[in-house]
Each structure stands twice: as C-alpha cells, then as structure tokens.
Amino acid sequence: MTMAPTKYLHIDRISKTFTNGSKVTEVLQDIRLTIDKGEFVSIIGHSGCGKSTLLNLIAGLTDVTTGALKLEGREVNAPGPERAVVFQNHSLLPWLTVYDNVKLAVSKVFSGTKTRAERHDWIMQNLDLVQMIHAADKRPGEISGGMRQRVGIARALSMEPKVLLLDEPFGALDALTRAHLQDAVMDIHARLGNTMIMITHDVDEAVLLADRIVMMTNGPAATIGEVLEVAIPRPRDRIALASHPDYVRAREAVLRFLYERHRFVEAAE
Amino acid sequence: MSVVVLKKTPAPAKHPPAQVVPLPVAAKSGQWAQKSLAWIVSSVLPPLVVLFVLLAIWQIAFSGPDAGLPTPTKVWAESSELILDPFFVYGSQDIGLGWRVLTSLERVAYGFGLAAVAGVLMGAVIGQSALMMRGFDPIFQVLRTVPPLAWLPISLAAFMDSRPSAIFVIFITAIWPIIINTAAGVRAIPQDYRNVAAVLRLNQIEFFWKIMVPSAAPYIFSGLRIGVGLSWLAIVAAEMLTGGVGIGFFIWDAWNSSRLTDIIVALIYIGVTGFVLDRLVGWIGSVVSRGTAS
Numbered sequence: 001m002t003m004a005p006t007k008y009l010h011i012d013r014i015s016k017t018f019t020n021g022s023k024v025t026e027v028l029q030d031i032r033l034t035i036d037k038g039e040f041v042s043i044i045g046h047s048g049c050g051k052s053t054l055l056n057l058i059a060g061l062t063d064v065t066t067g068a069l070k071l072e073g074r075e076v077n078a079p080g081p082e083r084a085v086v087f088q089n090h091s092l093l094p095w096l097t098v099y100d101n102v103k104l105a106v107s108k109v110f111s112g113t114k115t116r117a118e119r120h121d122w123i124m125q126n127l128d129l130v131q132m133i134h135a136a137d138k139r140p141g142e143i144s145g146g147m148r149q150r151v152g153i154a155r156a157l158s159m160e161p162k163v164l165l166l167d168e169p170f171g172a173l174d175a176l177t178r179a180h181l182q183d184a185v186m187d188i189h190a191r192l193g194n195t196m197i198m199i200t201h202d203v204d205e206a207v208l209l210a211d212r213i214v215m216m217t218n219g220p221a222a223t224i225g226e227v228l229e230v231a232i233p234r235p236r237d238r239i240a241l242a243s244h245p246d247y248v249r250a251r252e253a254v255l256r257f258l259y260e261r262h263r264f265v266e267a268a269e
Numbered sequence: 270m271s272v273v274v275l276k277k278t279p280a281p282a283k284h285p286p287a288q289v290v291p292l293p294v295a296a297k298s299g300q301w302a303q304k305s306l307a308w309i310v311s312s313v314l315p316p317l318v319v320l321f322v323l324l325a326i327w328q329i330a331f332s333g334p335d336a337g338l339p340t341p342t343k344v345w346a347e348s349s350e351l352i353l354d355p356f357f358v359y360g361s362q363d364i365g366l367g368w369r370v371l372t373s374l375e376r377v378a379y380g381f382g383l384a385a386v387a388g389v390l391m392g393a394v395i396g397q398s399a400l401m402m403r404g405f406d407p408i409f410q411v412l413r414t415v416p417p418l419a420w421l422p423i424s425l426a427a428f429m430d431s432r433p434s435a436i437f438v439i440f441i442t443a444i445w446p447i448i449i450n451t452a453a454g455v456r457a458i459p460q461d462y463r464n465v466a467a468v469l470r471l472n473q474i475e476f477f478w479k480i481m482v483p484s485a486a487p488y489i490f491s492g493l494r495i496g497v498g499l500s501w502l503a504i505v506a507a508e509m510l511t512g513g514v515g516i517g518f519f520i521w522d523a524w525n526s527s528r529l530t531d532i533i534v535a536l537i538y539i540g541v542t543g544f545v546l547d548r549l550v551g552w553i554g555s556v557v558s559r560g561t562a563s
C-alpha cells in the first residue's frame with residue numbers, strides 16, 4: 001500500500017476543560033497525535049480517563065478548550081458526516097426500521113449527489129457490508145445487540161466518512177459476538193481503506209485491529225502516555241496471531257502500560 | 270415512507286390463567302365462544318350492573334313528591350325523543366342532539382387544533398433550553414389551573430366578538446398541558462439522538478420532524494389527550510357566549526327554560542363524546558408512538 005500524505009488528521013496540543021458552574025475539571029491535557037489516511041488507530045485507557053471526550057472532540061460534538069484539530073488541513077469545529085461516529089450504545093432511532101435508520105443518513109448526505117435509486121442501492125450495499133439485509137425491515141428493538149451495532153456501523157459507513165470514529169462499539173457485547181464484529185470491522189477496513197479511530201478497553205481488541213495503539217494516562221488531565229506501533233502484517237487472523245511473537249509482545253507492552261505504570265486508582269475526588 | 274409491519278409477540282399477560290378452559294375436550298369453536306363469553310362477563314357486565322344499580326338508587330331517591338331532580342323514568346318519559354333520534358331537524362334551532370354535538374365538535378376542533386399546533390411548537394422551543402424551561406414552567410403550571418369560565422370575560426374583552434372568543438376559551442384551556450408535556454418530552458430526548466442529528470447536520474426543521482416529534486411523541490400525545498379533555502370541558506363555557514345550536518348552549522338554554530330532563534340527556538351526550546375523544550387521541554398516540562418506547 002502506498003503511503004498517504006502525512007498529517008491527514010492532526011491533533012495539535014489539545015486540552016479540554018469542563019466548567020460546570022464553579023466546578024472546573026481538566027479532563028484532557030496537551031494531546032498531540034497525527035494520524036495518516038487509511039490508518040487504524042486504537043485508543044486505550046482506563047475508564048473515565050477521557051477517551052470518549054477525545055473522540056467527541058474529533059467528532060466535533062464537543063469544543064476544544066485550547067489547541068487545534070485539523071482534518072486534511074482544515075480546522076474541525078463542528079460535527080459532520082465526514083467524521084461519522086459509531087456510538088457505544090448504537091443510538092439507532094427506535095421508531096425507524098434498520099433500513100430507515102441508514103436511509104436517514106444517506107438521504108441527508110447524498111440528497112444532492114445520488115438519485116433515489118442510487119441511494120436505495122447504496123443503503124442496501126452498506127447493509128450488505130455488515131450482513132444485515134435480512135433484517136432491513138425490523139426495528140432496533142427486534143434485533144440483538146450485536147446486530148444493532150452492525151447497523152450502527154452501516155449507518156456510519158453509509159456517510160462515506162473520511163474518518164470513522166468508534167467509541168467502544170463492542171463493549172456491551174458477549175465475547176463471541178464481539179469476535180465476529182471485530183472480524184467484520186477488519187474486513188471493512190481492508191476493503192474500503194477508511195481511516196478508523198476506535199476506543200476500546202480490551203487489550204486484545206486493540207492489538208488485533210490497530211496499526212497503532214494510543215495509550216492514555218489516567219485522569220484528571222489525562223494525556224497520551226505512549227504510542228505503540230503494531231507491525232503485524234494484514235490480513236490478521238485471530239487464531240494464528242495468538243502465538244505470534246509480535247502480537248504477544250504488543251499485548252504485553254499494553255498490559256504493562258495499563259497495569260504497571262498507570263494502574264487504575266479509584267479517583268479520590 | 271415505507272410501511273412498517275410490526276411483529277409484536279402477544280404479551281403473555283393477555284392470557285391470564287383464569288381464562289384457560291377447564292375442559293380438555295372442548296372443541297376450538299367452543300373455546301372461542303367461551304372466551305368471548307368470559308370477556309362479556311368480565312368486562313361488559315360489571316359496568317352495566319353498576320349503571321343499573323345507580324339508576325335504581327337515583328329512581329328511589331328522587332321519587333318523592335317534592336324531589337328537586339327528575340327520576341330516570343321521568344327523563345325517559347319527557348326526553349326520550351332526544352335519546353332515540355339524535356339527528357332530527359325540525360327547524361333551524363330545533364335539531365337533534367347529535368347535530369348539536371357535531372356543531373360543538375367543530376368548534377372544539379378549531380380551538381383544540383390551534384392549541385395543538387401552537388402548544389407543540391411552543392413546547393418544542395421552550396424544551397430546547399433549560400433556562401427557558403425554568404422561566405416558563407412555573408407560569409404555565411399556574412395558568413393551567415385557571416378554569417374555562419374564568420377566561421370568558423378576558424376573552425370577550427380581548428376579541429369583542431363572541432365567535433373568536435369562544436374558540437379562544439377552548440384554545441387557552443387546552444394549550445397548557447400540551448406545552449408543558451411537549452417541553453418535557455423535548456428535554457427528555459436522549460443526548461445520543463442529538464449527537465446523531467449533529468453528525469448528520471440535520472437542520473432545525475429536519476430535527477423537529479425526524480428526531481423531536483417521534484422521540485417526544487409519547488409525551489406530546491399525553492399532553493394532547495389531557496388537552497382534548499379540557500377543551501371539551503370548556504365547551505359549555507364557550508357556548509354560553511356564542512349561543513346557537515351547540516350542545517353547550519343547549520344546556521344553558523334548557524336551564525333558562527327549566528327543561529331539566531333535557532339537560533340530563535345532554536350531559537350523557539357530552540360525557541360519551543368526551544370519552545370517545547379521549548380514547549381516540551389515546552389510540553392515535555399509541556399508534557404513532559409505538560416505536561418510541563423500545
């Protein structure tokens with residue numbers, strides 16, 4: 001694969017402080033990260049350290065306090081479909097069918113550029129990508145949690161985002177379903193070559209999926225503690241990988257970071 | 270819009286064990302007959318029995334020679350025509366109670382329709398901001414308790430004309446619970462849905478129709494349901510102003526000419542109509558918001 005231009009997504013000395021009345025919480029501090037086009041980055045860190053906050057900053061759902069965020073050289077300061085988000089709890093609209101949930105996104109994003117028929121094909125293509133065509137007419141309440149996450153991914157992909165942001169998308173799923181969906185995400189990444197940023201608290205997931213693992217220190221005022229390159233060639237196979245020396249080494253490095261150097265201490269607020 | 274087929278599995282609570290047929294040999298049609306019989310016995314019979322007992326007590330209580338109110342048999346004797354033929358027309362002022370109810374319903378449709386549109390829009394705006402909510406909510410909570418009759422003089426003073434005043438009385442009586450409930454529903458829209466809307470860059474109008482209305486539908490419809498009840502309650506007050514042929518004015522007129530039995534029949538018409546309106550809005554609400562609860 002040819003190397004894309006660097007500084008595709010540039011996170012430049014970002015900090016985030018929440019002010020709630022007189023209560024001021026500095027959540028993130030001095031975050032610097034540059035992500036290449038087509039790269040898969042995992043962000044890992046203990047619960048409450050500010051991973052979702054960082055993702056929301058990239059999505060534009062939250063404003064940065066200081067610093068700047070640039071995608072393709074252009075400043076990010078509002079949410080938009082070119083930075084689609086797969087939310088932790090799927091957040092599908094329960095009154096719409098699976099098809100109509102994806103359609104909501106497609107109609108909005110491609111209203112001027114695709115005809116009706118093309119939009120329909122595009123919706124079906126994205127549902128097919130996550131193998132959810134069979135449930136197109138079901139409502140979110142009628143399908144399993146894993147299926148809902150698939151639809152959430154299809155909805156995000158259907159926006160043809162420059163960067164796909166995933167906030168612990170499989171956190172609430174059982175191990176088998178999670179493995180299936182990880183394979184699906186790897187497959188999609190291989191086929192479409194999207195830039196993906198995925199938050200996780202699962203070390204295996206991070207190592208399996210990512211080109212780089214961004215490890216965050218504990219809050220308050222969390223920052224990036226270490227960035228680990230995972231140079232395992234793709235396609236990656238979870239079974240073959242289990243004993244792969246690079247995999248074992250990467251896994252150990254992350255575990256050491258999380259449990260030796262930045263042990264999770266229950267915040268004594 | 271595609272038509273959605275709901276495949277809800279029936280709730281087990283619909284088949285309480287008490288309805289299980291004790292005879293294992295019973296044929297299918299026999300079971301069906303027994304079930305509908307059980308339904309009649311459990312749901313239709315009790316209100317009928319209570320009604321009969323109440324009528325009997327009423328009959329006995331007002332049978333004396335100087336009783337203030339007519340007995341049920343007297344109502345029947347003097348006003349049975351009103352009950353039996355709701356749609357007679359003997360003259361422009363002498364028409365069946367069915368026609369009168371329809372006239373009143375038209376008036377309520379204007380007042381309530383306006384209240385529904387204005388209430389939902391105002392609720393949507395106010396619910397968007399916690400500050401506005403804090404500012405407006407106590408005021409609405411006070412205004413909501415003002416009875417319809419109390420709005421009459423204010424309404425007349427403001428409009429100087431009886432027709433818009435009557436509709437305004439209905440409007441102003443019905444609007445508060447619609448605003449309050451819509452605003453509460455908008456406040457309760459999950460942040461997730463707002464995030465989805467933000468990522469998709471939905472504009473205000475798209476957000477209103479695609480996120481706000483469906484998400485807040487259960488709240489909005491419970492407001493509309495209270496509102497339709499209140500606007501029907503206001504009909505007598507409103508028609509005291511307008512005169513004419515409405516059911517509300519009929520009561521006012523019958524009172525002025527001491528036709529007590531007619532008033533009693535009209536009360537029954539009003540009650541049944543109000544009940545139907547309430548159920549109708551409730552039913553529309555449950556159809557519209559069936560997806561939101563899951």
Ligand SMILES: Nc1ncnc2c1ncn2[C@@H]1O[C@H](COP(=O)(O)OP(=O)(O)O)[C@@H](O)[C@H]1O
Nearest residue numbers: 018020025027046047048049050051052053054
């Ligand atoms: N809107 C907010 N206002 C105040 N504090 C917040 C807000 N959002 C998040 N925080 C705080 O920021 C910290 C990080 O939260 P979050 O990013 O959700 O962590 P993570 O996703 O890593 O578990 C938490 O301590 C949380 O209480």
Ligand SMILES: [Mg+2]
Nearest residue numbers: 051052053168
């Ligand atoms: Mg989080």
